[in-house]
Amino acid sequence: MKVSVIGASGRIGSMVSFLLAKEPYINHINLISREKSLNKLKGIKMDIYDALAAEGRDAEIEVHSEKDLSVVDGSEITIIPAGVPRNDKMSRLDLAKENAKIVKNYVRNLSKTCDTKLFMITNPVDVMTQKALVESGYEKNQVFGLGTHLDSMRFKVAIAKYFGVHIDDVRTRIIGEHGDTMVPLLSATAIGGIPINRLPGFENLPYQKIVDFVKNGGKRIIELKGGSEYGPASAIVNVVKCIIHNDKRLLTLSAYLDGEIDGIKDVCIGAPVVVGKNGIEEVVPIKISDDEFKAFKHSVEVVKNCWNEVKDI
Numbered sequence: 001m002k003v004s005v006i007g008a009s010g011r012i013g014s015m016v017s018f019l020l021a022k023e024p025y026i027n028h029i030n031l032i033s034r035e036k037s038l039n040k041l042k043g044i045k046m047d048i049y050d051a052l053a054a055e056g057r058d059a060e061i062e063v064h065s066e067k068d069l070s071v072v073d074g075s076e077i078t079i080i081p082a083g084v085p086r087n088d089k090m091s092r093l094d095l096a097k098e099n100a101k102i103v104k105n106y107v108r109n110l111s112k113t114c115d116t117k118l119f120m121i122t123n124p125v126d127v128m129t130q131k132a133l134v135e136s137g138y139e140k141n142q143v144f145g146l147g148t149h150l151d152s153m154r155f156k157v158a159i160a161k162y163f164g165v166h167i168d169d170v171r172t173r174i175i176g177e178h179g180d181t182m183v184p185l186l187s188a189t190a191i192g193g194i195p196i197n198r199l200p201g202f203e204n205l206p207y208q209k210i211v212d213f214v215k216n217g218g219k220r221i222i223e224l225k226g227g228s229e230y231g232p233a234s235a236i237v238n239v240v241k242c243i244i245h246n247d248k249r250l251l252t253l254s255a256y257l258d259g260e261i262d263g264i265k266d267v268c269i270g271a272p273v274v275v276g277k278n279g280i281e282e283v284v285p286i287k288i289s290d291d292e293f294k295a296f297k298h299s300v301e302v303v304k305n306c307w308n309e310v311k312d313i
């Protein structure tokens, strides 16, 4: 199984390449970056081979310049974390214009000769997912973004810690923008199958504090260590595994909505989706509480406004 990573010299690109190289079902990884980062890619490749040797594993790892994206051909999934990084003064939406140009260039070039699934990481990820979908001309199931998958995991950790239970017993999700207007779904939160509002301690749950913690998680990690990579890279590997093994898991990714959720359409945003061998197998038309739906609609508006600013770039 072959995968490509465009922007492999960055924090997330290099970490996800390393984690994927360790997965037994992946035997070929293309590390792709700008010319000026090629030496760094060669170093990353050597480092990954050392790690694989320690585990008694082998995989073909190739280093390529962005100049010839036909090398992507044959990749089951192409992961794109390339872009200008967010600093602690920028919102995700501030990045949109700069990163839209980068995404457009890559996606247009590669879709001329390759058929692959595009997995967008670059922020603002919802808008970049739509940019990739439009510029590639691929089918909507083939193009998706990390969306609120990582945010959902952060929310899950906070709930597990508060109730003092194992993380695996918590089921929850956050939908909407991967950004300030994300919508945590308490109505879809359960521990061991029991709805969270029926559990002792729920009345004192510091909900707003937890939501703020999740919303600011990315910014806080940037302040403390310059950027996040373990969390996003592990979240990306989850999704890749799900596709390769056709697991049909219900994850929350940025996907193109075409009216499935209460008629909302023409936007890529974090929504519950079934993930399998075709990428997005289905956008799940969930019923949520009125307040959650109002917040989701607001989130959709924010993403659409940003999309309108970058769609013609």
Ligand SMILES: NC(=O)c1ccc[n+]([C@@H]2O[C@H](COP(=O)([O-])OP(=O)(O)OC[C@H]3O[C@@H](n4cnc5c(N)ncnc54)[C@H](O)[C@@H]3O)[C@@H](O)[C@H]2O)c1
Pocket: 006, 007, 008, 009, 010, 011, 012, 013, 033, 034, 037, 081, 082, 083, 084, 085, 086, 102, 120, 121, 122, 123, 125, 146, 147, 150, 178, 218, 227, 228, 232
């Ligand atoms: N969706 C999520 O949940 C999530 C989480 C964390 C980070 N991110 C986003 O992922 C992206 C990557 O983050 P990172 O920490 O790896 O950043 P990074 O700065 O470490 O890496 C960025 C990569 O993009 C490349 N790049 C930079 N400018 C470029 C340009 N003009 N043209 C082409 N390539 C260029 C760099 O060479 C590097 O390979 C960022 O947009 C970040 O905001 C998304």
